[in-house]
Structures are given as structure tokens and as C-alpha cells.
Amino acid sequence: MKHPIQKLAYDSTSKALYLAVGERIQKFDSVTGDLISEWIPHTCETKTDLEEPKNKKAKTADSKHNVFRTLSCSPDGKYVVGSTDEQKSLVVLNADDLTVVNIRKFPKRPSAIDITSDSSTVLLGDKFGDVYAVPIRDVTYVPTAGLSKISQVSESESGGELDPILGHVSMLVDLLITEDQNGLRHIISSDRDEHIRVTKYPESFLIERFCLGHEQYVSQLLIPSWCPNTLISGGGDDFLAHWDWTTGELLEKVDVHSILYPESEQNESEAQVEEVAMSGIWQVPELQLILAYDETVKMLLVFKLHKEPRELEYLNKFSVSILDVAVTGDSGKVWLSIDDTDNNNQLIQKFIISGKGEFTATDSDVTARILDKASFNIASRDEVVALHSIALLRKHAEH
């Protein structure tokens, strides 16, 4: 069987489709289906290795667990950036040939990344709650090993140590950076303790406001391009929240629980736990659609975001087990990374979404060509790390 594809990234200018499979990156031409390039980590040296703190056990080279959890293309199309789990690395590759630009290790496991619109800076949030800003190319800045190093900040300034630009006192789950037409930038970050915070950038010491209203972890944030004052957020709550993030106002709570767990199918004798776990929210700008995926029920929900009045309208649902969505920006065509243990042949599929939210498979020839070269063989599912783990963020009080 083949290893599932955790992350997809699409560059609309070059029409390249990038796959993060385990710890590897693959680049395909999405028009022809050709494999253009591949990056496998063992075959290159890592640069700017931080010394591991001495009291940590030296981990063996069990790097099949050093999987990519995030993958993004820089807006200028020059770089592909991703962060990995076990070695807590940020990997920057050249977009054209997937050669390494730099690999930097961070003190804690990265959980979310975003890239500024000028492609100069990568923002990285970690499981401790800190957010770092690092230049995409320059490696003279090395992240500090946590706040404990701040006490030595005066000596280390010359050494180029980096401090977090902002922090939550909670696991950071998602972040994004947004820029308005005047060039004013903000970081929106969310954590496991239900907070969504709006911070100025680069004056990241200035918290503008909080968007408070979630009652469970917030795992996904999205600002739709056709409605830049809108923020859509979701996570463990029974609803998706629709905010005006510029004022902090909660415009509407869109119930997803009743869509995911319809009354009619509820069996009273089975005391089922009906929890929501949103692991992805994406936008299809050309159709003004919002896609939201629940990993427990394995359902992709399609909404239309209307501008006037500003509200989300539920359109349709698609029952499918996926890991990621790559939006092409072309007439509702999207790539889905499928994770179906029963049917391991179709790891990638291309669909066209209609204005009503219906999915139709398309471009099967190109898809077949990609599938031929995509991913790599593994002996069994046991070799794959847990990929559907958003639901674990739910808090269960200790006492």
C-alpha cells in the first residue's frame, strides 16, 4: 500500500501541485500529471542544527515520524515551505526544483505556519503557544530554546537569537496573517483554550482585540478573499463562527452539528459521543464557497458566503475521508487528498465543484498519471503516524 498524502499545496501561476507525503515533498505538473521533482530528506544535510538540550534522550533516526504537518507556497511562487513534527523543523525549498534553501529547528513542535504577502517572512506558531517570525531565506536567525533564554537576551542579541513575536498561554492551533489594501497587517491566532486573538503586525506587542465566543478549541481560521473583514473559524464546537474580525463582532454561529449528526439517524440506545472536530476550512474564491471538513464524521461541508447580507448559506455535503484540499482557483476545480484505508488506490482525486456545492470527478487521465508516481510504498498502516488527531485537542478536565 501507499503512504497517504498529508498536505497539498497548489501554485496557480505555475499550476504546480505539491504533495507532502510522510517526510517527503513531491512536485507535479497538474496539467500534464508529470512528476517534476521530489525531495527526500535523508539525501541532504540539515543546516543550522541546534544542539539538542542535554537532558533530552537522543532520538534515533526514526524519521518516518518527522512528517510534514503544514505545507504552503509563497505568494511569489519561489518557495515551498513546510513544518515537520518530530524534529520540529521548518523546511524551505526552492519551488522550481525542490532543492533545499534552509532547514531550521524550533524549540517546540510547530503547529501552524503562514507566509506574508510579500513572501519575505514565515510566521510559525508552536504547540507551546509562541509565534515566531523568520525571514524566508536568511538563516542567521536561530530560534531560541524557549522563553528560558530571554534572560540572556542581551548577550545573545549579537548571536542573532530569535524571540517569539507573540504568545498565547495555550497550545497555538492555527494562525494567519492578513493585509488590507492600505498595507496594514494583522495576525489572527487561535488556541486550544478557545481564544482567537487579533494582533498587529509587525507591532506584535499590540493586541487589537479578541474574538471570543468559542467554547471549544479553535483549530481552523480562514479569511475569505472576497470578504476580507470576515473571519470563519471552527474546531470542537457544534458551530462554525462567522466574525467581523475588524470589530470582534460575532455575526453568526452556523450550526454544523445537525448536518453532521442528523436527528433521523440518531439511535437513542447507542450513547454515541457526537463531537465535532473541524480539521480544515478552505475557500473557493471563484464561486464564493467555503469548504469545511469534519474528521470524525468524515464529511466535507460546502457553504456559500454571501456578501450582502453577510452570511453563510449551507449548500451541500460530501461524504469522503480526506486529509487536505488544494484549491486551484479555476472554475471550482479542487484536488482532494483521500485517506481511505479500504481503497488505497485513489490517494488523490480532482473534482469540480458546482455553484450548488456538488462534487463531480474530473481530469481522470491526469489524476491517473499523478497517482502512478505519487507517494511511496509502505508495508502497512502501522508505519503511518496519526494523521487525524484534531479531536485530541478537546479538553477533558483533570479535576
Add this chain to the structure above:
Amino acid sequence: MAEMSQSAPLSTTVSNDSTSGPTGNKRKRADYRQSQREKRQELKTVVFEANDISQDNIKLPKKKYYRQRAHSNPFSDHLLEYPISPSHMDWHKLYPALLPPKEDESTELARKVEIVDVGCGFGGLLVSLATEFPDKLILGMEIRVQVSHYVEDRIIALRQQHANEGQYNNIAVLRANAMKFLPNFFGKGQLSKMFFCFPDPHFKVRKHKARIVTSTLASEYAYMLRPGGIIYTITDVLDLHQWMVRHLESHPLFRRLSKEWEDDDACVKIMRKDTEEGKKVERNKGDKWVACFIRLDDPE
């Protein structure tokens, strides 16, 4: 780091002789706590009328019945209540004599908490601030459950004992994790003063991230303090003092206030003298290090 269990169940190995021996004391403590708990439930939201002779004089609580270890892990998922947002919070139940009920329309115009004692301990500072700022609402936050119960009981007793003067209605305590959830309680620029008295020093380097003042937390404090608002800090641990000074001084929205300012300020005097920790430091002839910071205006 797990906390001790919150409520002590009545001992199951009760001996018939309840006046002597360790079992006797245990029973006495458990009984006391049970009766305090019942009284607290009944009285915490009561408004004590002046000249009300129907209530027996409520005694101040005794600390020995509220023992708890000094540390509590702020990163744990405690079973704490906190509001979804500041507007969801029902402040009336903490200040029943001074604030209208939440359903009441006049709630919008009601006063808001302005002064917060983060880690209020046994409430010494709160009690002194109550009479220093009789027109302001003051809140103490304490993560340790037994200690917060002690302060609740103390406030109930004081309110009843001073019902004629109408005092102590402006202070209240909340069991809360201030490190994580301050933004749930307070809106932007709401506070005029924040106190950090004798915070847990977390001596080990790897525990420094648990300190209540860090660069990243300073931004949150700056968010809820109005420009011109003051952060007060005091500690007997020099390393912690230097740490807090370094982090707040390097934050663009705070500026340290001078010694002259400290000597003139009433709250600094209260902070030095009136906290239980401060008194303990006095007894042990330790040093007290004070640092105060003013919240600057947002940059243009």
C-alpha cells in the same frame, strides 16, 4: 503536577471520640469546612443590610482549616469556570450590593472591575484596597481552590461585620487561572491597576515560562490596562524581581516608574505592608523588591 483534591469528603474512618487525636482534628476540620461551604453557598450573594440583627455575627475564617500546597500548575486543564467573553460574565453575583442583576437593563451602564489582584492569596491586599478605593470594584484572582474559599469566607464575614458602614461590598474573589483566561473576564482598556504580589518564583530555568510576567503575557496585560494604568509588582526573590523588570521594561507599552513615584503612591505602601506574604517576609527579615510600570499610549 496534580493539585490536592478540592473538597475534603467527610472522613470515612471517623472515631467516636471527636475531641482528641489526629482523627479528632481531621473530623473537626472536615466539619468546619462542610459548614463553611454551606454558609458560603448561602451567603456569597447576600447583601447585608445595615443594622440587621437577624444574622449572627459571622466570624472571620481560620487559616488552619484551609491548608493547601503553595503551587498549582497553571498549564493544567483545571475544572475552572470562566465566561465565554467579558460580556457573558455575571458580575452581579460577585458584587451583589453594587451591581444590578445581569438581566437588568441598567447592567450596561454599571461600573466595571477596575483593579485586579492577580494571585491574591489570602486576600490581605484586597481587604486594604477595599477601604482605600471604596468607589472602585476590585477583584482578586486565585488559582488555588482552598485559598480562594478562604478569601470568599473572609469577604462574607467582613461584609456582614461592616454592614452598617456598607464596606467590603466592592471586593470579591474568583477562583481562576489568570495566566490563561484574563481576556475572558476583562475587555480592552478596562483596568486601571493590576497587582502581582509575591508571585510564584518558579526558580528552575525550565519553569520560567510559568512565571506570571513574561514578554508575551505583558502584551495581554497591556491589552486590558488603559493607557495610564499601572502594574504593581513586589517580590522577595531578587531574581524574579529582575526578571519582571527586564520583561516589562523591554515591552514597548510599559515604562518603569521611579522610586520617587513609588514612595508617593498609596498602593505601594499597602502592597508592602498588607499582604500575608509581605508580613511573612517581614518576620523573616527578608528584602522586598518593588517595581511599578505605567501603561503607555498605543503608538500612532
